[in-house]
Amino acid sequence: MLHFVYGSDLENFPILRDGMFQDRAFNFGERLKWSVGIDDRGWERDQYDDLNPLYVIASKGSRHVGSLRVLSTTGPTMINDHFSHLLNGTQLYSALIWECTRFCVSDDAAREVAAALLLGGAELMEQFDVKHFAGVFDESMRRVYRMIGAEPTIIGSEGDIHAGLWSYDAKMCVALEKRSFVSREQVRENFYQSLAEMGRQKVA
Numbered sequence: 001m002l003h004f005v006y007g008s009d010l011e012n013f014p015i016l017r018d019g020m021f022q023d024r025a026f027n028f029g030e031r032l033k034w035s036v037g038i039d040d041r042g043w044e045r046d047q048y049d050d051l052n053p054l055y056v057i058a059s060k061g062s063r064h065v066g067s068l069r070v071l072s073t074t075g076p077t078m079i080n081d082h083f084s085h086l087l088n089g090t091q092l093y094s095a096l097i098w099e100c101t102r103f104c105v106s107d108d109a110a111r112e113v114a115a116a117l118l119l120g121g122a123e124l125m126e127q128f129d130v131k132h133f134a135g136v137f138d139e140s141m142r143r144v145y146r147m148i149g150a151e152p153t154i155i156g157s158e159g160d161i162h163a164g165l166w167s168y169d170a171k172m173c174v175a176l177e178k179r180s181f182v183s184r185e186q187v188r189e190n191f192y193q194s195l196a197e198m199g200r201q202k203v204a
Contacts, residue, residue, distance in 0.1 A: 001119045002187055003057040004194040007049060012198070015059050019064030020104070021045055027104045045049040048101065051075060056120035058113050066113040068126060073097045073134065079163060083136045086156035086163040096131040096139040098124070100166070103141070115148045115179035116187075122176065123187045133166040149175025 004018060010017040015118070021043035028034045028044055036044050051071060058066040071077055073092045077099040080091045085166050092099075100121060121133060136154065139160035144150045150172050153165030177184055 001059050002190040004191050005034045005054040005055050006011040009198045015062050016064050023106045024104050026083050058116050066117050068117050069102045070098045070100050090132050098130050100133045100135045112181040115176045116182050118150045119176040119180050122173050136163050
């Protein structure tokens with residue numbers, strides 16, 4: 001199942017929340033050896049988690065198996081704050097462009113999880129009339145995106161680190177659906193179910 005949860009509502013989903021931040025700590029801190037902060041709970045969080053982002057969280061049973069985080073580029077984002085050199089100093093600033101970060105799949109998760117998360121991202125693009133997702137990724141993740149049929153357009157690179165843009169594409173969604181554990185209809189049902197669980201209307 002996919003869950004669409006705002007940061008301010010994570011406390012209502014403690015098992016998913018704990019699993020997401022713990023899996024991020026393992027994935028980014030231990031496996032990839034990124035310089036990230038890990039607290040005494042074993043969580044990896046940063047300042048962008050304090051900005052009420054919207055998370056797409058994949059679960060198996062009650063357990064987190066993958067997630068990603070999105071924020072509008074009208075506010076602080078990693079790509080503008082830390083990676084603008086990839087774009088020759090250009091800033092991405094638009095309500096029509098959201099940043100996708102902290103793409104994380106649990107170490108023992110099925111291959112279909114990555115495609116399901118991106119299908120969830122495509123649902124957000126459609127629901128909120130977002131034209132592009134922006135992200136920064138390395139060459140290995142570029143190969144993953146290519147393999148599952150969701151390779152972004154590269155807009156800047158330095159070595160094997162890339163900045164890219166995803167556009168909403170119906171053909172891409174078909175490819176993702178074939179590689180995912182959920183259908184487009186299920187993703188949409190999950191989206192509205194998540195809003196109902198949070199007692200929310202759609203807000204950007």
